[in-house]
Amino acid sequence: MRKQLSLLMIMSLFLNLLSYQTHQVEAVTLVKAESELPTRNEETPSSQSKPDPNTKHEVALRMNLPIYNMEDVKEVKGEQLAVKKYSVEEVEMLARLINGEARGESFEGKVAVAAVTLNRVRSSKFPNSIKEVIFQSGAYTAVSDGQYSKKPGKKAYHAAYEALLGEDPSSGALFYYNPKTATDNWIRSRHIIKTIGKHAFTR
Structure with a gap:
């Protein structure tokens, strides 16, 4: 009788130990799996990012x-052909001005140089288009x-793109010069x- 009781106790202890180890392995596996999941605050590379x-x-x-x-345009969607405030011609003119005035x-x-041009377009003291502002007599050395x-x-x-989007490092300037x-x-x-x-x- 004592032998049977001792055997039962040993078997029970063995089963409890086996169950504990199994739960421990499951817990470690779960923690590891959760740690590998990206958190909401963790920055992940966006597949939508563009150069x-x-x-x-x-x-x-x-x-x-x-x-x-359209020669060097790889993809154009219907909504991308909508007419907006500026034209491709004006983008080119603004880029040429930047290149001539601020290449170095x-x-x-x-x-900032591009922003000054756009600030002039918006000002009542200057013409109201990029082309007219750029080619105003004596306005820019690069044109002269x-x-x-x-x-x-x-x-x-x-x-040019950044300035057209509204970036203005010049803080609203209407003029600039090299001291x-x-x-x-x-x-x-x-x-x-x-x-x-x-x-x-300056203003």
Whole structure:
């Protein structure tokens, strides 16, 4: 009788120990699986992310602008052909101006130059289109000395895109100049809002 009782106790102890180990393995597996799941706050690469726009056509596609030259456009959707405020031609003009006026400047400096042009378009003191502002007599050195005619680089198109989206590192400036080379006393008399690279931005 004692042997049977002892045997039962040993069997019960063995089963309890086996059950404990099984639950422990399950718990460890569960914790490991949960730790491998991405949390809501954890940043994961977006499959929707796109590279910076490097041509006027890419800018136009991003901004839903009308496309006139379809040669190097890989994909166009119906809604991307809707006519908006700006045109592909104006994107090109703005990029050429950036290239001519701020080719050696930082990206921020390039966007700021473009923003000044757009600020002028919105101001009652200047013409109301990008083309008229750029080609206003004596407005930009790049137009006067022929730099405007050079083909823009990728950064110029990207900077134009950012400015057209509303970025304005110039803080609302209507003018800018290089303090080291400017000879106009009037521009030097303007209040400087901020300086970015070689350019002082004023109103």
